Amino acid sequence: MDIDKLFYKHLMKNLFADPCEVNFWDDELIKYGIGNPQFRINFNEPIPKLKIIRDPYMTFGEGYMLKKFDVVGSVQKVIESIYKNQDSFLHQKNGYTKLFKVFTSNIRENIENIQFHYDIGNDFFRLWLDETLTYSCAYFMSPEDSLLQAQRNKVTHILRKLNLTPGQTLLDIGCGWGELILTAAKVYRTKALGITLSSEQYTKTLRRVENEGLQDLVEVQLIDYKELEGRTFDRVVSVGMIEHVGKEHLNDYFSTVKSLLNEDGVSLLHCITAYKESPTNSWIKKYIFPGGYIPTIQELVALMAANNFYLIDVESLREHYTKTLEHWIQNFENSLPLIMKIKDETFIRMWRLYLNSSAASFHSGNLDLHQFLFTKGVNNTLPLTRKNIYF
Incomplete structure (x- = not known):
């Protein structure tokens, strides 16, 4: 199972206030939220998880600059959607570091524990x-x-x-x-x-x-x-x-x-x-x-x-x-x-x-x-x- 992929899916699920679509680098298209998608994020390649954890703003800024991902729709709408989501890790001090640890450790432990038995x-x-x-x-x-x-x-x-x-x-x-x-x-x-x-x-x-x-x-x-x-x-x-x-x-x-x-x-x-x-x-x-x-x-x-x-x-x-x-x-x-x-x-x-x-x-x-x-x-x-x- 691709842990990197699970990480990104969980990240996208909790990032935006509006319904959207995310097209991953392997062409898997997933819709998040209820209603008509307001925009789509197209990942051309995965971005290292540690970079997102250390500095998500810099990482996503450079990622867009270097065409690691594209936006179909309004870039402004994407940013506003992130800001509107008060539950997003970006609005919490050390929020994503904590979320990442809980999510990845639980998913990885679940996989390892089930496969162990x-x-x-x-x-x-x-x-x-x-x-x-x-x-x-x-x-x-x-x-x-x-x-x-x-x-x-x-x-x-x-x-x-x-x-x-x-x-x-x-x-x-x-x-x-x-x-x-x-x-x-x-x-x-x-x-x-x-x-x-x-x-x-x-x-x-x-x-x-x-x-x-x-x-x-x-x-x-x-x-x-x-x-x-x-x-x-x-x-x-x-x-x-x-x-x-x-x-x-x-x-x-x-x-x-x-x-x-x-x-x-x-x-x-x-x-x-x-x-x-x-x-x-x-x-x-x-x-x-x-x-x-x-x-x-x-x-x-x-x-x-x-x-x-x-x-x-x-x-x-x-x-x-x-x-x-x-x-x-x-x-x-x-x-x-x-x-x-x-x-x-x-x-x-x-x-x-x-x-x-x-x-x-x-x-x-x-x-x-x-x-x-x-x-x-x-x-x-x-x-x-x-x-x-x-x-």
């Missing part, structure tokens, strides 16, 4: 996950359900809660290997976009979309959710992703979902939860989930309210995760001869400890798993009961 090889995950490569809590309609059936149950459970209809748009933040967006397209004829920071998940999901001939309905992007520009959706879902954003960025998640949802839109958040705040286990943080944080139920509900969401439904799936992990553990141990061909003993012992300690945490109640269903604005069209979920 998920890009250790599809071949490894394939040995102990189910056939759909679903790596999150399953839903057991019966104790006798296979892991594959329970994972399909989970996807069905979520899609029913979202109350999808044909033609609606769906965003899956942290789409994994694509099972949810593929099912939404096939069953509901939903136009679905899945985004991930894992290059291995992206490649595999893209192949699945092509193999099933769903290119007209399903799209996949390798992108951070905060960098998704110029699009809104009827439904937004996230399964097992918010645990990776960090405590300091929890509100960023909800405010971003709010901006991505259409009015009356519905969102479902499926995530591990805690009942009291505590620091992340240092071993888990170092070896399994660097940058991870398990949010408390209180934090999540408070942030939903702070962002003016209406909380519709909350469901605990704690023991479902215990059973899911027990299936994974059994598959892991049964696959040891094959795992030993691609991973060393230290790695195997590390993952064995991780899976087993996780099962113990859910079964003992130290951790929980909740699904939160909430809406942007008052949505009076949703079913009055849960019959649509359990029929």
Whole structure:
């Protein structure tokens, strides 16, 4: 992923008071703001980030002089638009240095942290996950359900809660290997976009979309959710992703979902939860989930309210995760001869400890798993009961 490009996108997003277009050096055209664009910035080449941080006025002045970028429209309008935006970093002392550090460290950390855990090889995950490569809590309609059936149950459970209809748009933040967006397209004829920071998940999901001939309905992007520009959706879902954003960025998640949802839109958040705040286990943080944080139920509900969401439904799936992990553990141990061909003993012992300690945490109640269903604005069209979920 091009960190320089992400830096520029974030810079342009927060720079102007008026709607505009920015054409980057690779010919990607992005519209910022609502309404007709008042001008367009054409970048002919990237300008070093450090120069912008040290002296943005000099850097952009010389950049225009030396034709590093052009303006289509009134140059005066461009400058006035910057001045009118009182929230711009240019109106704050050391504002951009602070913004740059927060933005780049968060994006880079997100990418590195996700890839640390998920890009250790599809071949490894394939040995102990189910056939759909679903790596999150399953839903057991019966104790006798296979892991594959329970994972399909989970996807069905979520899609029913979202109350999808044909033609609606769906965003899956942290789409994994694509099972949810593929099912939404096939069953509901939903136009679905899945985004991930894992290059291995992206490649595999893209192949699945092509193999099933769903290119007209399903799209996949390798992108951070905060960098998704110029699009809104009827439904937004996230399964097992918010645990990776960090405590300091929890509100960023909800405010971003709010901006991505259409009015009356519905969102479902499926995530591990805690009942009291505590620091992340240092071993888990170092070896399994660097940058991870398990949010408390209180934090999540408070942030939903702070962002003016209406909380519709909350469901605990704690023991479902215990059973899911027990299936994974059994598959892991049964696959040891094959795992030993691609991973060393230290790695195997590390993952064995991780899976087993996780099962113990859910079964003992130290951790929980909740699904939160909430809406942007008052949505009076949703079913009055849960019959649509359990029929």
